Amino acid sequence: GQQLNQSPQSMFIQEGEDVSMNCTSSSIFNTWLWYKQDPGEGPVLLIALYKAGELTSNGRLTAQFGITRKDSFLNISASIPSDVGIYFCAGQNAGGTSYGKLTFGQGTILTVHP
Amino acid sequence: DAGVIQSPRHEVTEMGQEVTLRCKPISGHDYLFWYRQTMMRGLELLIYFNNNVPIDDSGMPEDRFSAKMPNASFSTLKIQPSEPRDSAVYFCATLDRGGTEAFFGQGTRLTVV
Numbered sequence: 001g002q003q004l005n006q007s008p009q010s011m012f013i014q015e016g017e018d019v020s021m022n023c024t025s026s027s028i029f030n031t032w033l034w035y036k037q038d039p040g041e042g043p044v045l046l047i048a049l050y051k052a053g054e055l056t057s058n059g060r061l062t063a064q065f066g067i068t069r070k071d072s073f074l075n076i077s078a079s080i081p082s083d084v085g086i087y088f089c090a091g092q093n094a095g096g097t098s099y100g101k102l103t104f105g106q107g108t109i110l111t112v113h114p
Numbered sequence: 115d116a117g118v119i120q121s122p123r124h125e126v127t128e129m130g131q132e133v134t135l136r137c138k139p140i141s142g143h144d145y146l147f148w149y150r151q152t153m154m155r156g157l158e159l160l161i162y163f164n165n166n167v168p169i170d171d172s173g174m175p176e177d178r179f180s181a182k183m184p185n186a187s188f189s190t191l192k193i194q195p196s197e198p199r200d201s202a203v204y205f206c207a208t209l210d211r212g213g214t215e216a217f218f219g220q221g222t223r224l225t226v227v
Contacts, residue, residue: 031214042118042205042218043157050214088157092214100145100209101170102216104157 006089006105014113019076021087021108028069029091033102034061037086046087047074079112086110120206120219127226132194135222137206138187145209147216148181148191152202163189196226 006023013019023032031050035043047058049065049072056063062075072089089105119138127133139146147162161171166183174181178197183189193200203223207216 033214040220042207042221044218045215048214099164099211100147100216101159101162102147102207103159106156 004089004091004103004105006108008108009106010109010111012111012113013079015079015081017079019079019083019110020073021089022071022073023089023091023105024071025091025103026070029093029103030069031092032063032065032072033090033092034063034072034074035088035090035104037088037107039085043088076110079110081112081114084110084112118206118208118217118219120204120222122222123220124223125225127196127224129197129226130195131226132192133196133200133224133226135191135204135206135224137189137191137219139189139206139208140210140217141187142210143208143217144211145216146183146189147207147209148189149205149207149218150202151205151221157205160191193224196224198226201225 003026004023033048034046036046037043047056047063052069053067054065060077064073086107086109088107090102092102121136145164148160150158150160160173161181162169163183179193181191203221205218205221207218209216
């Protein structure tokens with residue numbers, strides 16, 4: 001089946017620093033998504049990417065859909081304490097019986113020290 | 115809309131007991147997914163439904179697990195009999211046809227002792 005490798009597994013940073021995490025896949029996806037999970041909550045969508053090469057920003061977040069459609073990265077600039085949580089990449093294919101089915105990476109645990 | 119509603123939020127049960135987890139999807143969403151989250155395996159898709167019909171149950175770990183969606187506003191995930199290795203957080207998520215964003219519930223934390 002499809003596998004997503006997400007790195008790093010965890011990060012410990014100082015408030016104000018920039019963060020970068022990435023995901024690679026053994027197969028292509030039509031859509032890449034980045035989710036954040038706060039403690040005790042379900043994942044919430046941060047950014048969705050629909051086209052190879054697409055670069056999208058959402059406030060301090062920037063994400064890119066790799067040209068090969070097998071990778072994506074997420075950058076967080078000027079981190080703040082509320083950025084703490086687990087970040088997941090997810091791949092999705094739009095066609096056929098797999099519509100809507102998300103394959104998740106293992107997650108990156110982010111800790112921000114004030 | 116109140117979002118995806120799961121119940122209970124926490125469940126502690128003894129090994130061998132039957133456990134039923136419940137999910138109320140967002141009204142109008144055609145797709146419903148059940149995920150399991152553990153430290154070791156991350157987020158795993160167990161099963162998903164389209165218009166109340168199971169589409170892919172290849173992620174269901176064993177025959178002890180079963181899921182139903184009797185109507186568009188309710189789904190259950192049942193484990194019978196439960197085992198300690200079933201301890202995890204179980205999420206329900208729903209998606210609108212033509213949409214991309216899957217909305218997750220707050221999850222049910224299951225502990226089997």
